[in-house]
Amino acid sequence: MRTLWSISVLACGLLLLPSTCLAVESPSLMERFSQVSRGAHYEPPSMEAFEQARKTFLEMFVNQHIPCDKLKSLGFRIVRMPLKNESWVIIEDALHRGAGLYAVRSEPKQGVPLLLQAPHSFFDRYTRELAVQWMQEGGVTAVAWNTTHRYQLDDGRSDVAHQDISFFQAFMLAFAEAYPSGGIIQLHGFSSEKRRDSDAASADVILSNGTLHASVIIKRIDDCLDDLLVGASRVFPDEVGELGATSNRNARALRAIGFEGFVHVEMSQALRKKLSDVWFLRNRFVRCIEGGWR
Numbered sequence: 001m002r003t004l005w006s007i008s009v010l011a012c013g014l015l016l017l018p019s020t021c022l023a024v025e026s027p028s029l030m031e032r033f034s035q036v037s038r039g040a041h042y043e044p045p046s047m048e049a050f051e052q053a054r055k056t057f058l059e060m061f062v063n064q065h066i067p068c069d070k071l072k073s074l075g076f077r078i079v080r081m082p083l084k085n086e087s088w089v090i091i092e093d094a095l096h097r098g099a100g101l102y103a104v105r106s107e108p109k110q111g112v113p114l115l116l117q118a119p120h121s122f123f124d125r126y127t128r129e130l131a132v133q134w135m136q137e138g139g140v141t142a143v144a145w146n147t148t149h150r151y152q153l154d155d156g157r158s159d160v161a162h163q164d165i166s167f168f169q170a171f172m173l174a175f176a177e178a179y180p181s182g183g184i185i186q187l188h189g190f191s192s193e194k195r196r197d198s199d200a201a202s203a204d205v206i207l208s209n210g211t212l213h214a215s216v217i218i219k220r221i222d223d224c225l226d227d228l229l230v231g232a233s234r235v236f237p238d239e240v241g242e243l244g245a246t247s248n249r250n251a252r253a254l255r256a257i258g259f260e261g262f263v264h265v266e267m268s269q270a271l272r273k274k275l276s277d278v279w280f281l282r283n284r285f286v287r288c289i290e291g292g293w294r
Helices: 004-011 029-037 047-063 068-073 127-137 167-178 216-228 249-256 269-277 279-293
Strands: 076-083 086-093 101-105 114-118 142-145 183-190 203-208 232-235 262-268
Touching: 029 076, 029 086, 029 101, 029 127, 047 068, 047 167, 068 076, 114 127, 114 167, 127 142, 127 183, 127 269, 127 279, 142 167, 167 183, 167 249, 183 249, 183 269, 183 279, 203 216, 203 269, 216 232, 216 262, 216 279, 249 262, 262 269, 262 279, 269 279
Parallel strands: 114 142, 114 183, 183 262, 203 232
Antiparallel strands: 076 086, 086 101, 101 142, 203 262
Protein backbone atom coordinates (compact mmCIF):
# COMPACT_ATOMS: atom_id res chain seq x y z
CA MET A 1 0.00 0.00 0.00
CA ARG A 2 1.23 3.50 -0.80
CA THR A 3 2.23 5.68 2.12
CA LEU A 4 0.27 8.82 2.97
CA TRP A 5 3.26 10.92 1.87
CA SER A 6 3.38 9.33 -1.55
CA ILE A 7 -0.38 9.68 -1.94
CA SER A 8 -0.19 13.36 -1.06
CA VAL A 9 2.51 14.04 -3.61
CA LEU A 10 0.61 12.09 -6.26
CA ALA A 11 -2.63 13.90 -5.53
CA CYS A 12 -1.17 17.36 -5.80
CA GLY A 13 1.31 16.87 -8.65
CA LEU A 14 1.10 18.30 -12.14
CA LEU A 15 -1.81 17.24 -14.31
CA LEU A 16 -0.73 17.06 -17.95
CA LEU A 17 -3.27 18.69 -20.22
CA PRO A 18 -2.73 18.17 -23.96
CA SER A 19 -3.61 21.22 -26.07
CA THR A 20 -6.32 19.23 -27.85
CA CYS A 21 -8.26 19.15 -24.56
CA LEU A 22 -8.55 22.88 -24.32
CA ALA A 23 -12.06 24.09 -25.10
CA VAL A 24 -11.75 27.67 -23.81
CA GLU A 25 -9.99 29.70 -21.17
CA SER A 26 -12.35 31.54 -18.87
CA PRO A 27 -11.53 33.82 -15.92
CA SER A 28 -14.89 33.30 -14.17
CA LEU A 29 -15.87 29.99 -12.63
CA MET A 30 -19.28 31.32 -11.61
CA GLU A 31 -19.89 32.34 -15.22
CA ARG A 32 -19.06 28.83 -16.40
CA PHE A 33 -21.36 27.40 -13.74
CA SER A 34 -24.20 29.59 -14.99
CA GLN A 35 -23.64 28.49 -18.58
CA VAL A 36 -23.55 24.81 -17.72
CA SER A 37 -26.61 24.88 -15.45
CA ARG A 38 -28.77 27.23 -17.54
CA GLY A 39 -31.70 25.22 -18.93
CA ALA A 40 -30.23 21.94 -17.67
CA HIS A 41 -32.62 19.05 -17.10
CA TYR A 42 -31.40 16.18 -14.96
CA GLU A 43 -30.91 12.87 -16.76
CA PRO A 44 -29.55 10.02 -14.60
CA PRO A 45 -26.74 8.16 -16.35
CA SER A 46 -27.08 4.53 -17.29
CA MET A 47 -25.10 2.00 -15.29
CA GLU A 48 -22.79 1.61 -18.27
CA ALA A 49 -22.12 5.36 -18.46
CA PHE A 50 -21.66 5.52 -14.69
CA GLU A 51 -19.02 2.78 -14.73
CA GLN A 52 -17.27 4.31 -17.71
CA ALA A 53 -17.16 7.67 -15.95
CA ARG A 54 -15.81 6.15 -12.72
CA LYS A 55 -13.03 4.38 -14.60
CA THR A 56 -12.21 7.49 -16.63
CA PHE A 57 -12.02 9.73 -13.57
CA LEU A 58 -9.91 7.11 -11.81
CA GLU A 59 -7.52 7.01 -14.75
CA MET A 60 -7.26 10.80 -14.55
CA PHE A 61 -6.41 10.82 -10.84
CA VAL A 62 -4.01 7.87 -10.90
CA ASN A 63 -2.13 8.76 -14.09
CA GLN A 64 -2.21 12.53 -13.55
CA HIS A 65 -3.39 12.95 -17.12
CA ILE A 66 -6.66 14.19 -18.61
CA PRO A 67 -8.21 11.44 -20.78
CA CYS A 68 -9.70 13.90 -23.27
CA ASP A 69 -11.38 11.56 -25.72
CA LYS A 70 -12.99 9.46 -23.00
CA LEU A 71 -14.35 12.48 -21.18
CA LYS A 72 -15.68 13.98 -24.40
CA SER A 73 -17.39 10.70 -25.26
CA LEU A 74 -19.17 10.97 -21.89
CA GLY A 75 -20.47 14.42 -22.82
CA PHE A 76 -17.98 16.58 -20.91
CA ARG A 77 -16.08 19.68 -22.00
CA ILE A 78 -12.57 20.34 -20.65
CA VAL A 79 -11.54 23.90 -19.81
CA ARG A 80 -8.29 25.34 -18.49
CA MET A 81 -8.91 28.11 -15.98
CA PRO A 82 -6.37 30.36 -14.22
CA LEU A 83 -7.43 31.36 -10.72
CA LYS A 84 -5.27 33.57 -8.49
CA ASN A 85 -1.93 32.54 -10.04
CA GLU A 86 -2.96 28.87 -10.12
CA SER A 87 -4.19 26.73 -12.95
CA TRP A 88 -7.20 24.43 -12.72
CA VAL A 89 -8.79 21.99 -15.12
CA ILE A 90 -12.57 22.34 -15.28
CA ILE A 91 -14.61 19.34 -16.45
CA GLU A 92 -18.14 20.46 -17.22
CA ASP A 93 -21.33 18.94 -18.54
CA ALA A 94 -21.55 19.94 -22.20
CA LEU A 95 -25.02 18.42 -22.70
CA HIS A 96 -26.93 20.28 -19.94
CA ARG A 97 -28.21 17.06 -18.33
CA GLY A 98 -27.16 17.83 -14.76
CA ALA A 99 -23.97 15.77 -14.94
CA GLY A 100 -22.11 18.28 -12.77
CA LEU A 101 -19.12 20.58 -12.86
CA TYR A 102 -15.72 19.43 -11.55
CA ALA A 103 -12.45 21.21 -10.90
CA VAL A 104 -9.04 19.54 -10.56
CA ARG A 105 -5.89 21.35 -9.49
CA SER A 106 -3.26 21.24 -12.24
CA GLU A 107 -0.27 22.52 -10.27
CA PRO A 108 1.68 21.02 -7.33
CA LYS A 109 0.22 21.42 -3.85
CA GLN A 110 1.51 19.73 -0.73
CA GLY A 111 -0.80 18.14 1.81
CA VAL A 112 -3.40 15.43 2.17
CA PRO A 113 -5.54 15.16 -1.00
CA LEU A 114 -9.00 16.60 -0.37
CA LEU A 115 -12.15 16.61 -2.49
CA LEU A 116 -14.65 19.37 -1.70
CA GLN A 117 -18.30 18.79 -2.67
CA ALA A 118 -21.37 21.02 -2.93
CA PRO A 119 -24.16 18.58 -3.93
CA HIS A 120 -27.05 20.98 -3.17
CA SER A 121 -25.63 24.19 -4.61
CA PHE A 122 -29.06 25.46 -5.79
CA PHE A 123 -30.78 24.69 -2.49
CA ASP A 124 -28.26 25.19 0.33
CA ARG A 125 -27.58 28.89 -0.10
CA TYR A 126 -23.93 30.00 -0.24
CA THR A 127 -22.50 26.47 -0.49
CA ARG A 128 -21.75 26.98 -4.19
CA GLU A 129 -19.92 30.24 -3.49
CA LEU A 130 -18.11 28.83 -0.46
CA ALA A 131 -16.80 25.92 -2.52
CA VAL A 132 -15.49 28.39 -5.14
CA GLN A 133 -13.86 30.54 -2.46
CA TRP A 134 -12.31 27.53 -0.74
CA MET A 135 -11.01 26.28 -4.07
CA GLN A 136 -9.31 29.63 -4.68
CA GLU A 137 -7.94 30.06 -1.17
CA GLY A 138 -7.46 26.59 0.30
CA GLY A 139 -5.50 23.44 -0.35
CA VAL A 140 -8.08 21.18 -1.94
CA THR A 141 -7.14 18.88 -4.81
CA ALA A 142 -10.56 18.74 -6.49
CA VAL A 143 -14.05 20.23 -6.21
CA ALA A 144 -17.46 18.97 -7.37
CA TRP A 145 -20.77 20.82 -7.77
CA ASN A 146 -24.21 19.64 -8.88
CA THR A 147 -25.67 21.54 -11.84
CA THR A 148 -29.42 20.99 -11.44
CA HIS A 149 -31.71 21.55 -8.45
CA ARG A 150 -31.98 18.63 -6.05
CA TYR A 151 -35.79 18.73 -6.33
CA GLN A 152 -36.02 19.19 -10.09
CA LEU A 153 -37.38 15.64 -10.45
CA ASP A 154 -40.25 14.74 -8.15
CA ASP A 155 -38.96 11.23 -7.49
CA GLY A 156 -35.72 12.54 -5.96
CA ARG A 157 -33.44 11.21 -8.70
CA SER A 158 -31.93 14.67 -9.22
CA ASP A 159 -30.52 14.75 -5.66
CA VAL A 160 -26.97 13.54 -6.23
CA ALA A 161 -26.33 13.11 -2.49
CA HIS A 162 -29.11 10.53 -2.33
CA GLN A 163 -28.59 8.50 -5.49
CA ASP A 164 -26.30 5.54 -6.04
CA ILE A 165 -25.85 6.17 -9.76
CA SER A 166 -24.73 9.64 -10.89
CA PHE A 167 -21.70 11.25 -12.48
CA PHE A 168 -21.21 13.10 -9.19
CA GLN A 169 -20.94 9.74 -7.44
CA ALA A 170 -18.59 8.39 -10.11
CA PHE A 171 -16.18 11.32 -9.63
CA MET A 172 -16.25 10.87 -5.86
CA LEU A 173 -15.66 7.12 -5.93
CA ALA A 174 -12.75 7.53 -8.36
CA PHE A 175 -11.15 10.09 -6.04
CA ALA A 176 -11.60 7.81 -3.02
CA GLU A 177 -10.12 4.83 -4.84
CA ALA A 178 -7.14 6.85 -6.05
CA TYR A 179 -6.49 8.46 -2.64
CA PRO A 180 -7.70 6.04 0.06
CA SER A 181 -6.07 8.09 2.84
CA GLY A 182 -7.44 11.38 1.55
CA GLY A 183 -10.57 13.25 2.57
CA ILE A 184 -13.94 14.15 1.10
CA ILE A 185 -15.68 17.20 2.57
CA GLN A 186 -19.34 17.70 1.72
CA LEU A 187 -20.90 21.12 2.34
CA HIS A 188 -24.56 21.46 3.34
CA GLY A 189 -26.84 24.05 4.89
CA PHE A 190 -29.67 23.77 7.41
CA SER A 191 -32.43 26.01 8.72
CA SER A 192 -32.23 26.49 12.48
CA GLU A 193 -35.98 27.16 12.65
CA LYS A 194 -36.79 23.70 11.28
CA ARG A 195 -34.78 21.72 13.80
CA ARG A 196 -36.56 19.40 16.23
CA ASP A 197 -33.57 19.18 18.56
CA SER A 198 -32.79 22.33 20.57
CA ASP A 199 -29.09 21.49 20.44
CA ALA A 200 -29.30 21.36 16.64
CA ALA A 201 -31.28 24.61 16.49
CA SER A 202 -28.60 26.47 18.45
CA ALA A 203 -25.66 25.04 16.49
CA ASP A 204 -23.53 26.82 13.90
CA VAL A 205 -22.17 23.53 12.56
CA ILE A 206 -23.17 19.88 12.79
CA LEU A 207 -20.45 17.40 11.82
CA SER A 208 -20.93 13.76 10.92
CA ASN A 209 -19.60 10.93 8.76
CA GLY A 210 -22.94 9.26 8.00
CA THR A 211 -22.64 6.67 10.79
CA LEU A 212 -23.48 6.42 14.49
CA HIS A 213 -19.77 6.52 15.37
CA ALA A 214 -17.95 9.82 14.89
CA SER A 215 -14.47 9.40 13.46
CA VAL A 216 -11.26 10.83 14.91
CA ILE A 217 -11.21 13.25 11.98
CA ILE A 218 -14.67 14.57 12.92
CA LYS A 219 -13.65 15.05 16.55
CA ARG A 220 -10.46 16.92 15.61
CA ILE A 221 -12.45 19.29 13.42
CA ASP A 222 -15.04 19.80 16.16
CA ASP A 223 -12.38 20.66 18.75
CA CYS A 224 -10.93 23.31 16.46
CA LEU A 225 -14.30 24.82 15.51
CA ASP A 226 -15.40 24.95 19.15
CA ASP A 227 -12.52 27.35 19.79
CA LEU A 228 -13.32 29.43 16.69
CA LEU A 229 -17.07 29.91 16.55
CA VAL A 230 -19.26 32.10 18.71
CA GLY A 231 -22.01 29.50 18.37
CA ALA A 232 -21.61 25.76 18.79
CA SER A 233 -19.99 23.06 16.72
CA ARG A 234 -21.74 19.80 17.45
CA VAL A 235 -21.01 16.19 16.52
CA PHE A 236 -23.64 13.67 15.44
CA PRO A 237 -24.67 11.51 17.26
CA ASP A 238 -22.69 12.38 20.39
CA GLU A 239 -24.06 15.92 20.85
CA VAL A 240 -27.02 16.19 18.53
CA GLY A 241 -29.60 13.74 17.19
CA GLU A 242 -30.33 14.98 13.66
CA LEU A 243 -28.64 15.95 10.40
CA GLY A 244 -26.25 13.03 10.68
CA ALA A 245 -26.16 12.09 6.96
CA THR A 246 -27.33 8.58 7.77
CA SER A 247 -29.34 8.46 4.52
CA ASN A 248 -26.57 10.03 2.42
CA ARG A 249 -25.81 7.65 -0.47
CA ASN A 250 -22.39 9.18 -1.11
CA ALA A 251 -21.33 8.33 2.44
CA ARG A 252 -22.78 4.84 2.11
CA ALA A 253 -20.92 4.18 -1.14
CA LEU A 254 -17.65 5.32 0.40
CA ARG A 255 -18.09 3.02 3.40
CA ALA A 256 -18.70 0.13 1.02
CA ILE A 257 -15.18 0.53 -0.40
CA GLY A 258 -13.59 1.07 3.02
CA PHE A 259 -13.02 4.83 2.69
CA GLU A 260 -13.01 6.51 6.12
CA GLY A 261 -12.31 10.15 5.30
CA PHE A 262 -15.85 11.43 4.61
CA VAL A 263 -16.91 14.58 6.51
CA HIS A 264 -20.47 15.92 6.24
CA VAL A 265 -20.55 19.60 7.22
CA GLU A 266 -23.97 21.09 7.98
CA MET A 267 -23.92 24.87 8.50
CA SER A 268 -26.58 27.32 9.64
CA GLN A 269 -27.52 29.98 7.12
CA ALA A 270 -26.13 32.72 9.37
CA LEU A 271 -22.74 31.01 9.45
CA ARG A 272 -22.75 30.37 5.69
CA LYS A 273 -23.29 34.06 5.02
CA LYS A 274 -20.59 35.08 7.49
CA LEU A 275 -18.12 32.63 5.96
CA SER A 276 -18.90 33.91 2.48
CA ASP A 277 -18.50 37.55 3.52
CA VAL A 278 -15.58 37.46 5.98
CA TRP A 279 -12.25 36.18 4.67
CA PHE A 280 -10.60 35.86 8.09
CA LEU A 281 -13.38 33.71 9.52
CA ARG A 282 -13.55 31.63 6.34
CA ASN A 283 -9.81 31.08 6.36
CA ARG A 284 -9.82 29.91 9.98
CA PHE A 285 -12.84 27.68 9.34
CA VAL A 286 -11.15 26.06 6.35
CA ARG A 287 -7.98 25.44 8.34
CA CYS A 288 -10.03 23.72 11.06
CA ILE A 289 -11.63 21.41 8.49
CA GLU A 290 -8.34 20.61 6.76
CA GLY A 291 -6.74 20.03 10.16
CA GLY A 292 -8.86 16.95 10.66
CA TRP A 293 -6.36 15.00 8.52
CA ARG A 294 -3.21 16.33 10.16
